[in-house]
Protein backbone atom coordinates (compact mmCIF):
# COMPACT_ATOMS: atom_id res chain seq x y z
CA UNK A 327 0.00 0.00 0.00
CA UNK A 328 1.53 3.28 1.09
CA UNK A 329 5.00 1.74 1.32
CA UNK A 330 4.81 1.55 -2.47
CA UNK A 331 3.66 5.14 -2.75
CA UNK A 332 6.63 7.53 -2.43
CA UNK A 333 4.27 10.51 -2.21
CA UNK A 334 2.92 9.54 1.19
CA UNK A 335 5.26 9.66 4.15
CA UNK A 336 3.89 7.65 7.04
CA UNK A 337 3.50 9.27 10.43
CA UNK A 338 5.48 7.45 13.13
CA UNK A 339 5.92 8.04 16.85
CA UNK A 340 9.08 9.92 15.84
CA UNK A 341 7.10 12.23 13.54
CA UNK A 342 4.79 13.02 16.46
CA UNK A 343 7.82 13.87 18.61
CA UNK A 344 9.27 16.07 15.86
CA UNK A 345 6.01 18.02 15.68
CA UNK A 346 6.32 18.86 19.38
CA UNK A 347 10.01 19.73 18.92
CA UNK A 348 9.07 22.13 16.10
CA UNK A 349 6.23 23.65 18.12
CA UNK A 350 3.66 22.45 15.59
CA UNK A 351 0.37 21.21 17.05
CA UNK A 352 -0.49 17.53 16.69
CA UNK A 353 -3.95 16.56 15.42
CA UNK A 354 -5.70 13.40 16.54
CA UNK A 355 -9.19 11.98 16.05
CA UNK A 356 -10.83 8.64 16.69
CA UNK A 357 -12.05 6.23 14.01
CA UNK A 358 -13.63 2.81 14.35
CA UNK A 359 -14.01 1.42 10.85
CA UNK A 360 -12.52 1.45 7.36
CA UNK A 361 -14.69 4.22 5.88
CA UNK A 362 -14.22 6.59 8.80
CA UNK A 363 -10.47 5.94 8.83
CA UNK A 364 -10.16 6.77 5.13
CA UNK A 365 -11.84 10.13 5.66
CA UNK A 366 -9.85 11.01 8.77
CA UNK A 367 -6.56 10.02 7.14
CA UNK A 368 -7.35 11.91 3.92
CA UNK A 369 -8.18 15.05 5.91
CA UNK A 370 -4.64 15.12 7.28
CA UNK A 371 -5.05 13.99 10.88
CA UNK A 372 -1.69 12.68 12.10
CA UNK A 373 -2.80 10.28 14.84
CA UNK A 374 -5.89 8.08 14.57
CA UNK A 375 -7.07 6.53 17.82
CA UNK A 376 -9.19 3.42 17.75
CA UNK A 377 -10.76 4.43 21.04
CA UNK A 378 -12.64 2.22 23.44
CA UNK A 379 -15.25 5.01 23.07
CA UNK A 380 -16.40 2.60 20.33
CA UNK A 381 -18.24 1.01 23.24
CA UNK A 382 -20.35 4.19 23.49
CA UNK A 383 -20.61 5.52 19.96
CA UNK A 384 -20.56 2.27 17.96
CA UNK A 385 -22.18 -0.22 20.33
CA UNK A 386 -24.45 2.09 22.36
CA UNK A 387 -23.17 1.13 25.79
CA UNK A 388 -23.31 3.61 28.67
CA UNK A 389 -19.60 3.25 29.46
CA UNK A 390 -16.39 2.03 27.87
CA UNK A 391 -16.18 -0.97 30.21
CA UNK A 392 -18.06 -3.64 28.19
CA UNK A 393 -16.02 -3.54 24.97
CA UNK A 394 -13.81 -6.62 24.54
CA UNK A 395 -10.32 -7.13 23.21
CA UNK A 396 -11.74 -9.08 20.25
CA UNK A 397 -14.08 -6.19 19.43
CA UNK A 398 -11.23 -3.66 19.67
CA UNK A 399 -9.18 -5.82 17.30
CA UNK A 400 -12.09 -5.93 14.83
CA UNK A 401 -12.38 -2.12 14.88
CA UNK A 402 -8.60 -1.64 14.71
CA UNK A 403 -8.04 -4.01 11.78
CA UNK A 404 -10.80 -2.23 9.84
CA UNK A 405 -9.21 1.17 10.58
CA UNK A 406 -5.73 0.01 9.59
CA UNK A 407 -7.04 -1.05 6.16
CA UNK A 408 -8.32 2.48 5.58
CA UNK A 409 -5.18 4.39 6.60
CA UNK A 410 -2.30 5.34 4.33
CA UNK A 411 -0.51 7.98 6.39
CA UNK A 412 -1.64 8.40 10.00
CA UNK A 413 -0.23 6.69 13.07
CA UNK A 414 -2.83 4.20 14.33
CA UNK A 415 -3.07 3.86 18.12
CA UNK A 416 -5.46 1.42 19.80
CA UNK A 417 -6.96 1.61 23.30
CA UNK A 418 -6.33 -1.49 25.39
CA UNK A 419 -9.85 -2.17 26.71
CA UNK A 420 -10.87 -2.45 30.35
CA UNK A 421 -9.82 -5.77 31.85
CA UNK A 422 -7.12 -6.56 29.31
CA UNK A 423 -4.12 -5.03 31.13
CA UNK A 424 -4.85 -3.83 34.67
CA UNK A 425 -2.95 -5.52 37.47
CA UNK A 426 -1.37 -8.30 35.43
CA UNK A 427 1.61 -7.46 33.26
CA UNK A 428 1.67 -10.86 31.53
CA UNK A 429 -1.92 -10.48 30.44
CA UNK A 430 -1.21 -6.87 29.45
CA UNK A 431 1.62 -7.98 27.20
CA UNK A 432 -0.53 -10.72 25.68
CA UNK A 433 -3.30 -8.20 24.97
CA UNK A 434 -0.94 -5.69 23.36
CA UNK A 435 0.68 -8.38 21.22
CA UNK A 436 -2.73 -9.59 20.03
CA UNK A 437 -3.61 -6.04 18.97
CA UNK A 438 -0.35 -5.55 17.10
CA UNK A 439 -0.43 -8.99 15.42
CA UNK A 440 -4.12 -9.18 14.55
CA UNK A 441 -4.86 -5.56 13.59
CA UNK A 442 -1.62 -4.19 12.16
CA UNK A 443 -1.87 -1.07 14.33
CA UNK A 444 1.25 0.85 15.36
CA UNK A 445 0.85 1.52 19.09
CA UNK A 446 -1.43 1.04 22.09
CA UNK A 447 -2.87 3.43 24.69
CA UNK A 448 -3.49 2.60 28.34
CA UNK A 449 -5.28 4.49 31.12
CA UNK A 450 -3.50 5.15 34.40
CA UNK A 451 -0.18 5.95 36.06
CA UNK A 452 1.77 4.22 38.81
CA UNK A 453 -0.91 1.51 39.19
CA UNK A 454 -0.18 0.10 35.73
CA UNK A 455 3.53 0.88 35.50
CA UNK A 456 4.61 -2.78 35.36
CA UNK A 457 2.20 -3.55 32.54
CA UNK A 458 3.42 -0.59 30.49
CA UNK A 459 7.08 -1.50 31.06
CA UNK A 460 6.43 -5.07 29.94
CA UNK A 461 4.71 -3.94 26.73
CA UNK A 462 7.39 -1.35 25.96
CA UNK A 463 10.07 -4.01 26.44
CA UNK A 464 8.43 -6.02 23.65
CA UNK A 465 8.97 -3.08 21.30
CA UNK A 466 5.37 -1.90 21.27
CA UNK A 467 5.00 1.89 21.55
CA UNK A 468 2.70 2.95 24.39
CA UNK A 469 0.74 6.16 24.86
CA UNK A 470 -0.36 7.03 28.40
CA UNK A 471 -3.73 8.50 29.40
CA UNK A 472 -4.17 10.54 32.61
CA UNK A 473 -6.82 12.78 34.16
CA UNK A 474 -10.34 11.62 33.38
CA UNK A 475 -9.86 7.91 32.73
CA UNK A 476 -13.28 6.56 31.69
CA UNK A 477 -12.40 2.93 32.46
CA UNK A 478 -12.30 3.94 36.18
CA UNK A 479 -15.65 5.76 36.07
CA UNK A 480 -17.12 3.66 38.89
CA UNK A 481 -14.19 4.55 41.15
CA UNK A 482 -14.88 8.28 40.70
CA UNK A 483 -18.62 8.23 40.06
CA UNK A 484 -18.67 11.21 37.68
CA UNK A 485 -17.13 12.55 34.48
CA UNK A 486 -16.31 15.85 36.24
CA UNK A 487 -13.01 17.71 35.79
CA UNK A 488 -10.07 15.84 37.36
CA UNK A 489 -7.02 17.06 39.30
CA UNK A 490 -8.52 20.30 40.54
CA UNK A 491 -7.14 19.62 44.03
CA UNK A 492 -3.41 20.01 44.63
CA UNK A 493 -2.84 16.40 45.76
CA UNK A 494 -4.44 14.94 42.64
CA UNK A 495 -2.64 17.46 40.43
CA UNK A 496 0.67 16.52 42.04
CA UNK A 497 0.01 12.80 41.43
CA UNK A 498 -0.81 13.55 37.79
CA UNK A 499 2.46 15.48 37.34
CA UNK A 500 4.40 12.57 38.88
CA UNK A 501 2.56 9.99 36.78
CA UNK A 502 3.22 11.98 33.60
CA UNK A 503 6.92 12.19 34.44
CA UNK A 504 7.00 8.47 35.20
CA UNK A 505 5.30 7.63 31.86
CA UNK A 506 7.95 9.67 30.07
CA UNK A 507 10.80 8.11 32.06
CA UNK A 508 9.78 4.53 31.29
CA UNK A 509 9.50 5.35 27.58
CA UNK A 510 5.94 6.21 26.58
CA UNK A 511 5.89 8.21 23.32
CA UNK A 512 3.08 10.51 24.43
CA UNK A 513 0.30 11.00 26.91
CA UNK A 514 -3.37 11.90 26.61
CA UNK A 515 -4.59 14.41 29.20
CA UNK A 516 -8.37 14.30 29.59
CA UNK A 517 -10.59 16.89 31.27
CA UNK A 518 -8.10 18.60 33.61
CA UNK A 519 -7.53 22.33 34.30
CA UNK A 520 -5.81 24.18 31.44
CA UNK A 521 -3.10 25.46 33.78
CA UNK A 522 -2.15 21.91 34.77
CA UNK A 523 -1.98 20.91 31.09
CA UNK A 524 0.37 23.81 30.48
CA UNK A 525 2.63 22.81 33.38
CA UNK A 526 2.78 19.16 32.29
CA UNK A 527 3.28 19.95 28.59
CA UNK A 528 6.13 22.34 29.32
CA UNK A 529 7.89 20.00 31.74
CA UNK A 530 7.71 16.88 29.51
CA UNK A 531 9.73 16.43 26.33
CA UNK A 532 7.22 13.87 24.99
CA UNK A 533 4.01 15.28 23.49
CA UNK A 534 0.73 15.68 25.39
CA UNK A 535 -2.57 15.27 23.54
CA UNK A 536 -5.47 17.02 25.22
CA UNK A 537 -9.25 16.52 25.33
CA UNK A 538 -11.02 19.01 27.54
CA UNK A 539 -7.56 19.99 28.74
CA UNK A 540 -7.27 23.50 27.29
CA UNK A 541 -5.14 25.06 24.54
CA UNK A 542 -1.66 24.28 25.85
CA UNK A 543 -1.49 20.55 25.16
CA UNK A 544 0.90 19.70 22.32
CA UNK A 545 -2.02 18.26 20.37
CA UNK A 546 -5.78 17.82 20.50
CA UNK A 547 -8.03 14.78 20.17
CA UNK A 548 -11.80 14.42 19.79
CA UNK A 549 -14.21 11.57 19.15
CA UNK A 550 -15.23 11.29 15.46
CA UNK A 551 -18.99 11.32 16.17
CA UNK A 552 -18.65 14.35 18.47
CA UNK A 553 -16.65 16.49 16.02
CA UNK A 554 -19.13 15.75 13.22
CA UNK A 555 -22.28 16.08 15.34
CA UNK A 556 -23.42 12.53 14.62
CA UNK A 557 -24.58 11.92 18.18
CA UNK A 558 -26.34 15.06 19.30
CA UNK A 559 -26.76 14.09 22.97
CA UNK A 560 -23.12 14.47 24.04
CA UNK A 561 -22.31 18.15 24.49
CA UNK A 562 -19.65 18.85 27.10
CA UNK A 563 -18.17 22.34 27.07
CA UNK A 564 -14.85 21.19 25.62
CA UNK A 565 -16.50 19.95 22.42
CA UNK A 566 -16.53 22.04 19.24
CA UNK A 567 -18.88 20.62 16.60
CA UNK A 568 -17.69 21.11 13.04
CA UNK A 569 -20.83 19.74 11.38
CA UNK A 570 -24.37 18.67 12.17
CA UNK A 571 -24.29 15.30 10.48
CA UNK A 572 -27.10 14.00 12.66
CA UNK A 573 -29.44 16.45 10.92
CA UNK A 574 -27.83 15.99 7.49
CA UNK A 575 -28.17 12.20 7.69
CA UNK A 576 -31.68 12.22 9.13
CA UNK A 577 -32.92 14.60 6.43
CA UNK A 578 -31.26 12.62 3.63
CA UNK A 579 -32.75 9.36 4.83
CA UNK A 580 -36.18 10.92 5.36
CA UNK A 581 -35.95 12.21 1.77
CA UNK A 582 -35.24 8.66 0.58
CA UNK A 583 -38.24 7.36 2.54
CA UNK A 584 -40.44 10.02 0.92
CA UNK A 585 -39.15 9.21 -2.57
CA UNK A 586 -39.80 5.49 -2.23
CA UNK A 587 -43.25 6.06 -0.77
CA UNK A 588 -44.04 8.48 -3.64
CA UNK A 589 -42.90 5.97 -6.29
CA UNK A 590 -40.22 8.49 -7.28
CA UNK A 591 -37.25 6.21 -6.55
CA UNK A 592 -36.04 4.38 -8.51
CA UNK A 593 -36.88 6.12 -11.80
CA UNK A 594 -36.34 4.75 -15.37
CA UNK A 595 -32.67 5.80 -15.45
CA UNK A 596 -32.06 4.01 -12.19
CA UNK A 597 -33.55 0.77 -13.47
CA UNK A 598 -32.25 -1.93 -15.91
Ligand SMILES: Nc1nc(=O)c2c([nH]1)NC[C@@H]1CN(c3ccc(C(=O)N[C@@H](CCC(=O)O)C(=O)O)cc3)CN21
Pocket residue numbers: 378379382383390474476484485486517538548549551552557559560561562563
Ligand atom coordinates in the same frame (compact mmCIF):
# COMPACT_ATOMS: atom_id res chain seq x y z
N1 LIG B 1 -18.90 10.30 22.44
C1 LIG B 1 -17.89 10.19 23.31
N2 LIG B 1 -17.02 11.21 23.40
C2 LIG B 1 -15.98 11.15 24.26
O1 LIG B 1 -15.19 12.11 24.32
C3 LIG B 1 -15.83 9.99 25.06
C4 LIG B 1 -16.76 8.94 24.93
N3 LIG B 1 -17.76 9.07 24.06
N4 LIG B 1 -16.65 7.81 25.65
C5 LIG B 1 -15.46 7.56 26.40
C6 LIG B 1 -14.95 8.78 26.98
C7 LIG B 1 -15.84 9.37 28.06
N5 LIG B 1 -15.54 10.78 27.92
C8 LIG B 1 -16.20 11.81 28.55
C9 LIG B 1 -17.43 11.60 29.14
C10 LIG B 1 -18.10 12.65 29.73
C11 LIG B 1 -17.53 13.90 29.72
C12 LIG B 1 -18.23 15.05 30.31
O2 LIG B 1 -17.74 16.15 30.30
N6 LIG B 1 -19.45 14.86 30.83
C13 LIG B 1 -20.22 15.91 31.42
C14 LIG B 1 -21.59 15.95 30.85
C15 LIG B 1 -21.52 16.11 29.38
C16 LIG B 1 -22.88 16.22 28.74
O3 LIG B 1 -23.39 17.33 28.67
O4 LIG B 1 -23.43 15.16 28.35
C17 LIG B 1 -20.35 15.71 32.91
O5 LIG B 1 -20.28 16.71 33.61
O6 LIG B 1 -20.50 14.53 33.32
C18 LIG B 1 -16.31 14.10 29.13
C19 LIG B 1 -15.65 13.06 28.54
C20 LIG B 1 -14.59 10.99 26.86
N7 LIG B 1 -14.80 9.86 26.00
Ligand SMILES: CC(C)C(=O)C(=O)O
Pocket residue numbers: 356375376377378379380417514516537547548549
Ligand atom coordinates in the same frame (compact mmCIF):
# COMPACT_ATOMS: atom_id res chain seq x y z
C1 LIG C 1 -11.36 10.26 24.08
C2 LIG C 1 -10.15 9.47 23.72
C3 LIG C 1 -8.90 10.03 24.30
C4 LIG C 1 -10.32 8.02 24.08
O1 LIG C 1 -9.66 7.45 24.92
C5 LIG C 1 -11.38 7.26 23.38
O2 LIG C 1 -11.93 7.75 22.39
O3 LIG C 1 -11.64 6.12 23.80
Ligand SMILES: [Mg+2]
Pocket residue numbers: 377378379390417
Ligand atom coordinates in the same frame (compact mmCIF):
# COMPACT_ATOMS: atom_id res chain seq x y z
MG1 LIG D 1 -10.44 5.57 25.46
